[in-house]
Amino acid sequence: MKDIFSLLKQGSKSSLIASIVNFIIAGLKGVAFLLTANVAMFAEMMHSIGDAINQLFVYIGSSLSKKAPTARFPFGFGRLVNLVCLFAIIVVAILSYETIREGIHHIVAPLPTETDTTMLLINIGVLAGAALLESFVLYKAGKEVLQQADQPYDGLKPLTKSFLCIKRAKPATKLVFMEDTVATAGALLAITAILIARFTGFGASEGIASVIIGLMMFYIVYKVFMENAAGVLGEHDPHMEARISQIVLRHAAIKDIKKLFVLKEGDSLHVEVVAEIDPDLTSRQVNDIRNEIEAVIMEQKHVTDVNMEFELDDGQRTWPETQKEMDER
Missing domain, CATH: 1.20.1510.10 (Cation efflux protein transmembrane domain)
Structure with missing residues (x-):
C-alpha cells in the first residue's frame, strides 16, 4: 500500500x-x-x-x-x-x-x-x-x-x-x-x-x-x-537530440557522432550515442571520456539512462555541423 x-x-x-x-x-x-x-x-x-x-x-x-x-x-x-x-x-x-x-x-x-x-x-x-x-x-x-x-x-x-x-x-x-x-x-x-x-x-x-x-x-x-x-x-525527441549532440560534440576528444537518438518512454528519455574518437586514445582515456559525457547528459531533464559507445574516427563527417562551425565557416 x-x-x-x-x-x-x-x-x-x-x-x-x-x-x-x-x-x-x-x-x-x-x-x-x-x-x-x-x-x-x-x-x-x-x-x-x-x-x-x-x-x-x-x-x-x-x-x-x-x-x-x-x-x-x-x-x-x-x-x-x-x-x-x-x-x-x-x-x-x-x-x-x-x-x-x-x-x-x-x-x-x-x-x-x-x-x-x-x-x-x-x-x-x-x-x-x-x-x-x-x-x-x-x-x-x-x-x-x-x-x-x-x-x-x-x-x-x-x-x-x-x-x-x-x-x-x-x-x-x-x-x-x-x-x-x-x-x-x-x-x-x-x-x-x-x-x-x-x-x-x-x-x-x-x-x-x-x-x-x-x-x-x-x-x-x-x-x-x-x-x-x-x-x-516509441518516438524520438528531436529537440533533446539536438541538445545532446551539442553536449557530445563540445567535448574536445569527440571527432564526430555516428548515431544518436533519444527515445521517449512516457515522461522518461533513453539516450543512445555512438561517437567517433581518435584511434590513439587509451582504454582508460576512453572510459574517462564516456563517464564525463554521460554525467552531463544524465543532468538533463527526464533523461533516465544513457548508452554511449565509440568507434574510431573515419575522417568523414556524419553528423551535421554545429552552429559554431557554420559561423566560423
Missing part, C-alpha cells in the same frame, strides 16, 4: 487538480441542466464529465508510469501513461459524438427560448463560474508547460507563451492544457449562445454552440490519440 501511495505522489499534479475541478463543475452544470433543460448546458456538462474522467485516468497512468523497472519489464513503465491516455480518450470520443448529435437535434428542432430571468441567471452564473475555475486550471497547466520547456513562467506567460511551447511538455501536462483550453473557450461560447437565444429569439444558437463544443472535443481526441499512439510505438 505504501508503494501505491508513493507512486500516486509522483503523478501529474495538474491532472489531479483538473480532474477534481471538472467533477465539481460537471455537478454544477448537471444541476443547472436539470433546472433549465438548456442544451448548451448539457453539452458543457458532457464536456466536463469527459475531461474529469480523462484527467483522472491520466493522473493514475502518470503515477504508475513512475514504477521502477523490473526483471520482466527492464525498460520500466514509462509508456503506460500513453496507453492510459489512449483508453481515456475513447470516453471523450463517445461524449463528443453525443454532444454533436444533441446539438444537431436542437438545431433542427430548437426548444422555445427561455424567458425566465431566474433560469437565465442560473445558466450564466454556472457557466461563468466554470469559466473562472477552468481558467485557473489552465493557468496552472500553462505554468507547468513553461517549466518543462525551461521557459520563464511569471505573469501572464502561462496563458500566452505556453501555447508556443506545448510540444515540449509532458504527455499528461499537454493533455490537461489542451482540454482546459477547450473547456474555457466552451464555457464562454455557451454563455454567448444563451444570450443570443434570449435576446434575439434565435433558439438554434444553443444547438450550434453544442456542435462547435463537440467538434473542439473531437479535435482533442485526434491530437491526443495521434501523440499517444506515437508514444506507445
Whole structure:
C-alpha cells in the first residue's frame, strides 16, 4: 500500500487538480441542466464529465508510469501513461459524438427560448463560474508547460507563451492544457449562445454552440490519440537530440557522432550515442571520456539512462555541423 501511495505522489499534479475541478463543475452544470433543460448546458456538462474522467485516468497512468523497472519489464513503465491516455480518450470520443448529435437535434428542432430571468441567471452564473475555475486550471497547466520547456513562467506567460511551447511538455501536462483550453473557450461560447437565444429569439444558437463544443472535443481526441499512439510505438525527441549532440560534440576528444537518438518512454528519455574518437586514445582515456559525457547528459531533464559507445574516427563527417562551425565557416 505504501508503494501505491508513493507512486500516486509522483503523478501529474495538474491532472489531479483538473480532474477534481471538472467533477465539481460537471455537478454544477448537471444541476443547472436539470433546472433549465438548456442544451448548451448539457453539452458543457458532457464536456466536463469527459475531461474529469480523462484527467483522472491520466493522473493514475502518470503515477504508475513512475514504477521502477523490473526483471520482466527492464525498460520500466514509462509508456503506460500513453496507453492510459489512449483508453481515456475513447470516453471523450463517445461524449463528443453525443454532444454533436444533441446539438444537431436542437438545431433542427430548437426548444422555445427561455424567458425566465431566474433560469437565465442560473445558466450564466454556472457557466461563468466554470469559466473562472477552468481558467485557473489552465493557468496552472500553462505554468507547468513553461517549466518543462525551461521557459520563464511569471505573469501572464502561462496563458500566452505556453501555447508556443506545448510540444515540449509532458504527455499528461499537454493533455490537461489542451482540454482546459477547450473547456474555457466552451464555457464562454455557451454563455454567448444563451444570450443570443434570449435576446434575439434565435433558439438554434444553443444547438450550434453544442456542435462547435463537440467538434473542439473531437479535435482533442485526434491530437491526443495521434501523440499517444506515437508514444506507445516509441518516438524520438528531436529537440533533446539536438541538445545532446551539442553536449557530445563540445567535448574536445569527440571527432564526430555516428548515431544518436533519444527515445521517449512516457515522461522518461533513453539516450543512445555512438561517437567517433581518435584511434590513439587509451582504454582508460576512453572510459574517462564516456563517464564525463554521460554525467552531463544524465543532468538533463527526464533523461533516465544513457548508452554511449565509440568507434574510431573515419575522417568523414556524419553528423551535421554545429552552429559554431557554420559561423566560423
